[in-house]
Amino acid sequence: MKSTVSNFILTIVLAFVLSLFLPWWSIMLAAFISSAIVRLRKASTFFVPFLAIAVFWIIYAWLLSSANDFILAKKVAVLLSLGGNALVLILVTGVVGGLAAGVAGVFGNQCRAIFSQSDQ
């Protein structure tokens, strides 16, 4: 439980910092690093970074968009065939970010495993 929370927080913090100067894949890097450091087990190797980044992106997207009455989000939600629903676009954004982070987290976890194995 402790490692779950630490990973979750570390992923968000890293993503926050790396996003300031790296492109979108900074979240993959963040999930990779935090999972390489903080060990997770089973399904949580995917879902913890997934949730961390999904929450992170959802909150930030919502903050940006709500300040502008979701004008653009509604339009983009039409362009991407999401029925013009800004909230759906925000959820999709979270899922996309989460998916990328989850996979990178699993990879980070596997890297740690490989390295710790060779250390022994």
Added chain:
Amino acid sequence: MKQFKFFLSLVFTVAIFYGLNTKFGSIPPVGKFLNPYTGVWQNEKSTDGFQGIENLQGLSQPVKVHYDQALIPHVFAQNDEDLYRAQGYITAQHRLWQLEFQTHASAGRLSEVVGSAALDFDRGQRRKGMVFGAENALKEMQKLPELVKNLEAYRDGVNSYIETLSPADYPLEYKLLDYKPEPWTLKKTALLLMYMTDMLAGGDSDLEYTNFLKKHGQERFDLLFPDFFDIDDPVIPSERDWADFGEVEVPDVPEGELPKDYVSGLLPKPHPDNGSNNWAVGPGKSYSGNPILANDPHLGLNLPSIWYAMQLATPEKNTFGVTLPGAAGIVIGFNNDISWGVTNATRDVKDWYKITFEDESRNRYRHRDAWTNTDKKIEEIIVRGGETYYDTVVYTHHGPVTYDASFSGNDELIGYAMKWAGHLGGNNQQTLLELNKAKNYDEYKSALKHFVAPAQNFIFSSREGDIALWVQGKFPNKWEGQGKFLLDGNNPDHDWNGFIPQEHNAHVKNPDRGFVSSANQHPTDASYPYYVFNDGYEAYRNRVINDFFRSKEKFDVQDFKDLHNNNYNLKAAELLPHMIANIDITQLNPEEEMLLGEVSGWDFYNDIDKNGATIWERWWIRIRNMVWDELAEEDLDMPYPFAYQTIYLLKNAPGDKFMDIMETEKVETASDLFLLSFKEAAKDIKNWKENNQGYNWGDYKSTFVGHLLQALPAISRFDLPIGGNSGIVNATSRNHGPSWRMIVEMSDPPRALGIYPGGQSGNPGSKYYDNFVDTWASGEYLELLFMQDDSNTSGIMFSQTLTPKQ
């Protein structure tokens, strides 16, 4: 097992990265696009501007910019260079994507952005010599050091803005298409002006006419395509005599034959409705004694709008109006002393020459019965996601050989070269900057001299009380018939040998009738001493406008508004009663009878609530297609006869053999066509009714203003309630019409109204993206806030100071 998991997770990671970082078809790279740090969410941040101070490198002194409630910037600079630098900066801030996209389109570079789908378009642009024309224009502009300084300032202003951007700040369209802006250059300004030239003077029908002539003969040609209509009410009133020109030299028609070739696979033409209205009344016809002027250019209805409104002031001048993003200064507008506007002068300034090459190398071609060297330009078209395409375009002294064996042709030794006023290299930019500061008729007249193409009817009024209209462009002085059909590239007498002297361009100042106007009709009557033929002149709007100004003594601003919004369909009024009188009603079923009754009761106004207008429009399209079925059935590119002449034939030559429908046994006459086409129109309306509630004209026409990227939904505006149609003074058809409406009364200071179907911001996330659209559709205007000094800020939303970077 660990290794396997490691590799599997690596593969997944790479796949996810690739999948979310790559553009698939029209789907943007999803990870990049949705990332709140740099993706589309960032475009929810306002780009409208803010109260405060901004740095702008290169300014000599601070520039004040006041934004009014409509987000129109009022720019106060201390000198011209600062002014145009600020113009470039502000324009880029609101319209960067459009600014660049239009010049990419002009230069034939869209494949770079959208891939091979645009390759044919790009090849066409290159083969038309768009870049060649822009380079020639640039050479002309570079002859004037003062102008170059101003254009460089504009360029640096645009680039200063681009430099402030990180990928997170790129406009939405860059993110959708996944590319980035490049620096602005002077050549891009020239390319923008070519974009307009092609839009307005890029049309001609010489090769279609040649095909028709060969197929149907001279007599049929002259019947369908007369040099003048019998009802012309020309731009320059017929009362004008040309005695002031003195002796005029017009070349004699040379001996020798015109080449008679069938040419097909021709490039697409500009929209046939590209045109405009303008009119002005002098003091004698104005309710207040101040001249009043109006203009509305008819172009494709796009978002972002082609126009961007601005006030541009220095201590020497104070000008208001609309700009074209990419060009310095105001294009259509007014200052404290004058106002001006333009309509397209529609002249045949594009001719075609048959070229005979010596051999397949195309290194030499026949001219003056000798072999002359060609030039070759290798066009490199970068194709996104594909191989770069190389296209060799051969140049002769006429111009580029647009059509040859590698493009639309099949004979290795034959080509068709274009001679076009668009290639001559004009200095339209100088005309604009001089007009911006002109104070009277003489300065207006002198400003026009630099303007080469697209020829425009420049309307003018001044506070001194003058009104005037010049048909300005650089026009070849042609022998009668020159350039109506394909010309002989070998025969030097077929070349353009000289131009109409600029001072002999048709013009009129303060005519007795007290008003001037133009609506793309014939520039003059047949008494004009130079050769002009009808190359697609408009036959209806001009008569409605001129009749209106002949109808009473005095006119006020409300009259001008009413005329802009006038939906009277003169074409319908001239044909519909004849059709109704000559249709065989015994052949109609009850449903058709009902429709005929409805259209019979129609008052000829294309208002949104009129069913009659819809019935008429369907009937007209159907009958026109039936009359000209002969032309549509052929593989060849054929010219489409003018509406006016079609109606003339229907009324005066009902038994003409063109009336026959080719695919039927029977020989039809005009009244047979009235019946058959009405039945088809009735079917059209029935089909429409199956999917829609009513069929009133507004619903049926369903006007829309489409985003430049193929009218993408969500960032376009659909189903706008506005009447009118092509050929009507309110020329709003489905996706084309008045792209800017302006009315200026030359009071002290001038009072002006203006509106365009768009908004000042090009950012679809801004509430200023399309906020003018509804006002425009309802026929209303914005009161333009013409600030007389920069300290009175009533009506101002926020103010900025642009300061030189330290």
